[in-house]
Amino acid sequence: MPPLGVIFALGAVLAQRILNINLRQPSHISVLCVAPDLREMVFVIQSQRNSFHVRQAEERRADLLKQVHDLTEVRVKSPLQLVWHGKRHRERYNVLKLTFDEWFLGKPLHDEESTIIHHYAFAENPSIFKYPDFAAAWALSMPLVVRLANKVRDEPLKSDFTIDLKHEIALYIWDGGNGPHLTAVPELCTEPEGSPNAQYCATTLRKDPPLCEEPVKKEDIFVAVKTCRKFHSERVPVIKKTWEKDALFLEYYSDHAEPSIPTINLGVPNTERGHCGKTFAILQRFLSSAVPDTKWLVIVDDDTLISLPRLRVLLSCYDPSAPVCLGERYGYGLSQGGYSYITGGGGMVFSREAVVRLLNSGCKCYSNDAPDDMVLGMCLNALGLPITHSPLFHQARPEDYSKDLLAHQVPISFHKHWNLDPVAVFNKWLRDDWRTNTSDEHNEKSKTEL
Numbered sequence: 001m002p003p004l005g006v007i008f009a010l011g012a013v014l015a016q017r018i019l020n021i022n023l024r025q026p027s028h029i030s031v032l033c034v035a036p037d038l039r040e041m042v043f044v045i046q047s048q049r050n051s052f053h054v055r056q057a058e059e060r061r062a063d064l065l066k067q068v069h070d071l072t073e074v075r076v077k078s079p080l081q082l083v084w085h086g087k088r089h090r091e092r093y094n095v096l097k098l099t100f101d102e103w104f105l106g107k108p109l110h111d112e113e114s115t116i117i118h119h120y121a122f123a124e125n126p127s128i129f130k131y132p133d134f135a136a137a138w139a140l141s142m143p144l145v146v147r148l149a150n151k152v153r154d155e156p157l158k159s160d161f162t163i164d165l166k167h168e169i170a171l172y173i174w175d176g177g178n179g180p181h182l183t184a185v186p187e188l189c190t191e192p193e194g195s196p197n198a199q200y201c202a203t204t205l206r207k208d209p210p211l212c213e214e215p216v217k218k219e220d221i222f223v224a225v226k227t228c229r230k231f232h233s234e235r236v237p238v239i240k241k242t243w244e245k246d247a248l249f250l251e252y253y254s255d256h257a258e259p260s261i262p263t264i265n266l267g268v269p270n271t272e273r274g275h276c277g278k279t280f281a282i283l284q285r286f287l288s289s290a291v292p293d294t295k296w297l298v299i300v301d302d303d304t305l306i307s308l309p310r311l312r313v314l315l316s317c318y319d320p321s322a323p324v325c326l327g328e329r330y331g332y333g334l335s336q337g338g339y340s341y342i343t344g345g346g347g348m349v350f351s352r353e354a355v356v357r358l359l360n361s362g363c364k365c366y367s368n369d370a371p372d373d374m375v376l377g378m379c380l381n382a383l384g385l386p387i388t389h390s391p392l393f394h395q396a397r398p399e400d401y402s403k404d405l406l407a408h409q410v411p412i413s414f415h416k417h418w419n420l421d422p423v424a425v426f427n428k429w430l431r432d433d434w435r436t437n438t439s440d441e442h443n444e445k446s447k448t449e450l
Contacts, residue, residue: 009043009044009046009134009137009138009139009140018240023118028400038068038071038072043064043226045060045061045064046134046260048386048388048389049388050318050322050324050384050386050388051319051322052317052318052319053384053388056226065304065410067287069409071142071373079196081161082085094401096138101141101143102141102143102147102179102180102218103140103141103144103180103183104132104138104140104141104144104158104170104173104179104180104181104182104183105138105139105140105182105183105185105188106132106133106134106136106137106139106182106183106184106185106188107133107136107138107140107184107185107188107189107404108130108131108132108133108182108184109130109131109132109133109166109402109404109405110126110127110128110129110130110131110402110417111126111127111129111402112126112127112402112403113126113157113399114126115396115399115400116400117163117395117396117400117401118163118164119163119165121167121171126139129170129171129174130168130181130182131167131170131171131182132166132169132170132182133166133190133402133404133405134165134166135190135205135391135405135408135418136188136189136190136203137188137202137203138188139185140173140219144179144180147179148172148173150238152335153260155219156335156336157172157334157335160332160333160338161330161331161332162331162332162334163330163395170182171257186200187200187201187202187203188201188202188203189201189202189203189204190203190204190205190404190407190408191204191205192204192205192206193205193206208249209419212316213316213317214315214316215309215312215313215315215316216295216296216311216312216315216316217312218247218248218249218308218312219248219249219292219294220245220293220294220295220296220320221247221249221294221295221296221297221298221308221311221312221315222246222249222250222251222252222286222291222294222296222297222298223247223249223251223298223300224250224251224253224282224285224286224297224298224299224300225239225250225251225252225253225300225301225302225310226253226275226278226279226282226299226300226301226302227252227253227254227263227301227302228254228255228270228285228302229254229255229256229258229270231302231303231342232254232256232258232261232263235302235303235417236252236261236263236302238303238305238417238422238423238426239302240410241423242305242423242426242427242430242431243305243306243308243426243430246307246308246309247308249291249292249294251291252264252281252302253263253266253278253281253340253347254263254270255268255269255270266278266281266282266285267281268281268368269368271368271369272369273369273371274367274368274369274370274371274372275344275367275368275369275372276365276366276367276369276370276371276375277365277369278368278372278378279299279344279365279372280364280365280372280409282299283297283350283355283358283359284359285350286355287355287356287359288320293350294352295305295320295351296315296320296349296350296351296352296403297349297351297352297355298347298348299344299347299348299349299350299352300347300348300351300413301344301345301415303345303415303416303417303422304345304346304347304413304414304415305413305414305415305422305425305426305429305430306412306413306430307411307412307413307430307431309432310392310410310411310412310430311347311349311412314326314390314412315349318351318388319351320351320352321353322352322353323351323353323354323357323385324349324351324354324388325342325348325349325350325351325352325354325376325380325385325386325387325388326342326348326349326350326390327342327346327347327349327387327388327389327390327393328342328343328346328389328390328391328393328394328395329341329342329343329349329371329387329388329389330337330342330343330395332377339377339378339380339381340377340381340387341373341374341376341378341380341387342373342376342377342387342394344372344373345371345395345396345416346393346395346413346414346415347392347393347412347413348373348376354385357383358376358379358380358383358386361379361382363375363378363379363382363383363384378385391409392409392410392411392412392413393412393413394411394413394414394415395413395415396414396415396416397415397418397420397425398411398414398425398428398429399420406429411429411430412430413430414429414430
């Protein structure tokens with residue numbers, strides 16, 4: 001194999017023209033102009049084990065191969081070059097400059113304020129650190145890939161938890177200032193496919209999430225809300241004002257039975273954290289005759305805000321007869337043979353088959369206050385069942401995420417009521433089905449990554 005110059009990593013839902021980076025969009029930021037011998041480029045399609053995502057990745061692979069075929073028929077002779085836009089002249093570098101230097105390229109995101117999902121990094125000035133929007137694709141030069149591969153081999157990763165991979169990868173590459181910062185490439189975009197703003201984009205997003213089939217029916221979803229007595233008057237009313245009406249089958253599980261809500265006492269004492277005992281009791285109840293026989297189980301906290309109509313659209317892409325475990329995926333000890341898990345605050349979604357396999361495995365909590373999401377992750381890992389990640393579920397509040405990231409999402413959930421009006425948050429971000437939203441601005445910008 002000849003030496004490789006650049007590796008591109010891209011999601012399976014990017015639209016066309018990934019190879020056709022154009023230079024005519026004015027910008028004051030440096031960009032990488034790619035018109036190379038394609039043997040110097042490697043494309044890595046980031047996908048997942050679930051059959052829906054496998055199909056998405058195969059479609060993207062076929063599209064890329066077609067583009068390669070089309071490009072090789074009309075050979076482009078200009079070399080790789082770095083062009084600084086916004087100046088009176090262009091400084092050109094030959095291919096060796098990019099071949100021997102370390103480059104980390106992408107569409108930059110930044111935090112407006114320090115956030116828990118990034119471990120409050122750069123607390124004094126969080127906007128100074130840039131990390132890539134994976135939805136736009138990102139790229140590494142081969143010298144950087146080689147150095148990082150050696151580093152991963154020789155030095156154990158320092159963090160036990162993997163929360164936001166794109167931010168953590170950028171930190172790992174930056175290496176406290178010893179490695180490169182992310183270089184912004186304007187042609188790596190998250191504009192909707194076919195929009196005027198996407199004229200010079202190499203990557204775009206589909207305007208709408210793929211509707212694989214008709215949205216899952218209301219009667220196919222059972223929603224379990226975990227609560228406790230002290231939050232009956234504070235958090236439960238928020239659910240009733242916002243998203244409860246979108247659930248046909250919903251039960252509140254608490255340490256105290258209160259008929260006015262109503263809540264159900266599962267016989268598990270309330271714990272300040274963890275809630276593993278309560279969650280496993282919910283799983284057992286879901287398979288019993290006490291609740292309707294549905295295809296999907298959704299478990300949320302009492303401070304989770306969720307759009308069930310959007311979830312029904314998303315679930316149309318998944319097979320309920322398969323063991324599907326869906327939500328925002330975190331990781332623990334992944335570099336030492338650890339496991340992934342669905343973080344509970346954003347909502348955990350299970351097919352009936354997944355619940356059956358979990359309980360039949362004999363897996364259980366080691367204590368009532370064990371972290372339920374992590375225990376479930378250990379169980380699923382032991383069973384060899386994959387966690388399917390969706391970035392549309394959010395463990396934290398909208399303000400804990402980059403504005404540019406949320407701008408191209410149609411979110412399904414957020415979590416926590418800290419220092420905000422949860423009803424206002426729901427009305428702004430989650431109210432109404434995304435297909436019938438009356439805001440022209442929202443419709444124009446709405447697109448998603450699955």
